[in-house]
Amino acid sequence: MAISSSNSGGAWDNAKKFFESKKMKGTEEHKAAVVGDTVGDPLKDTSGPSLNILMKLMAILSLIFASFFKKTGYLEKYIN
Numbered sequence: 001m002a003i004s005s006s007n008s009g010g011a012w013d014n015a016k017k018f019f020e021s022k023k024m025k026g027t028e029e030h031k032a033a034v035v036g037d038t039v040g041d042p043l044k045d046t047s048g049p050s051l052n053i054l055m056k057l058m059a060i061l062s063l064i065f066a067s068f069f070k071k072t073g074y075l076e077k078y079i080n
Contacts (some may be wrong), residue, residue, distance in 0.1 A: 002050060002051050003047075005046075006048045008040065009039075009040035009041065009043030009044030009045070010040070010044050011040070012037050012039060012044075013040050015036060015037070016034055016036065
């Protein structure tokens with residue numbers, strides 16, 4: 001859910017930037033993109049940083065537990 005929220009928030013933000021780069025301010029498309037950007041900003045700003053922390057935490061935990069499982073021989077019965 002967080003990955004989807006982060007990507008859709010970025011897409012809505014990019015849509016507004018696209019319409020502004022094409023000098024389409026004031027059109028119905030730009031107004032819709034502004035509404036989408038209003039919805040997309042919280043999604044992008046909250047999900048993205050939390051995903052970054054989650055990925056770092058998962059990487060560190062996997063390194064810690066991998067060495068623990070190797071030392072204790074816990075996974076030997078499952079591997080062979």
